[in-house]
Amino acid sequence: MFDFTIHALKTSLNLRTLKHNILCSNISNENTPGYQAKKVEFETQLRDALHLENRLPKFGTHTDHFIFTQLDAIHPNVYEDPYGNPSLNGNTVNRTAEMAELTENQLLYETSLELLKKKISLLKYAISEGERSH
């Protein structure tokens, strides 16, 4: 019942939550001496997983096999920004960039959320037999 799209949306929401937390952490430490801004990278992996998923056979070779999706293999990279420009106190947080990323991430999170709502409302529609009244 819960198909691949819902699984993909769930993965996307989880990863965006992680990114949101890291961005909040960067913003809160913009005045901390020596703090290195952190970046999260998962978009490429997510795109590849979605791409691969469509190419791989949907069913296993045997009925007893579990079907693992490519989404489970996504492992986000959290790393210190190597291109950060350190200020006098050694801090590499760029407030403008972080705020822009925060907004972007928030919008993308809410987009995934809206899509999830749509999927769930479709399921509800099917469950209630198209809101058929007796």
Add this chain to the structure above:
Amino acid sequence: MDFFSSMRVSTSALNAHLVQLNSITSNLANTKTTRGAHSGPYLKKEVIFSAQVDRENFAEILENEFDEHVQGVQVIEIIENPKHLQKVYEPNHPDADSQGYITLPGINPVEEIANLITCQRSYEANVTALEASKSMYTKTLMVIG
């Protein structure tokens, strides 16, 4: 790893910046104070920030490998810095020494105002981040309804 952790992180930054704001206003108010809380003139207060890993309890240490990257900020020390003290020749001042010099805190108001603006902007950035967390969390709740 949830929205409460990002909210805690943003709140820690709000608290830290409030402490910094207090020390800046205190410094600005005391640019000419020759008698501080201790004997001698007022000493310029400097706030030291330090990044702290956000953890609610011990169990969280084992929970998630990314938790160590989510760091809040904490004021670990408020230094009363005597390096800025300045000697000014004012023989008629009641606190003047035998050579006619008084010791002032040596606070540069321009520097303090610049710090004040930076502090205010950081505070606002954190409020925005907190509001983003709140909005995302509320909208997630709406999926159920």
